[in-house]
Amino acid sequence: MSEQVSAEQADFEKYFTVFAGSAEEDVSYAKTFWSASALHPPLESRLVSADVRQRLRVAGNGSPHDGVNIAHRPPSIDLKSEVFLHEAYLKQRAESKRRYLEKKEMLSLPYRPRKDDGAPSPASADSPEDVQQAILEVRALD
Structure with a gap:
């Protein structure tokens, strides 16, 4: 059993640094150093990274021909x-x-008021003299 414990302790010491017999202040500095210098996973394994541009550029940046496919250019306007x-x-x-x-005229034709058979209307038959005479006759009635 002691052999198994010593084997486990050897594996433990292989992966971890033990600060046995060191001052607490030195242990604290060492822990801070090693935690600060820990390696981060490679960029490819991260889902989001601040270093990698993951969005397309905003329209209007760069020259007007950046990213334009000539085959899909709209044809020039023929005036x-x-x-x-x-x-x-x-x-x-x-x-x-x-x-x-x-069509509108044809639909409204049955609903229009009918005109007389060519008989002149009273207003159109009177001449100016006849109108004056009628006015005088009406005034005489009063």
Whole structure:
């Protein structure tokens, strides 16, 4: 049994430094030194590291061509085709508006008030002299 204890003690001394017979102050300094100089795990084994840039750069930094794939660059604007497409759009919009107004007129036609068969209205048949005469006759009634 004593052989097993001495073997365990040898393993223990192999991995740990024992400050037997040293002053408490020296032991304290030694512990502080060894705890400060402990090696940290390598950067690759950490999930988050302050030294490694883990986020993409903010847009607008650097030159305008950084990270731009030329194959996916938008095509240059063809002014003639843009004008042609705009004119076609305006024509199509005017045509759809015309069709809408026609349909609206057709739907409202049954609900419009009917006009007389061409008989002139009393207001349109009177001449200015007739109007003056009618005013004088109304005043005479009072």
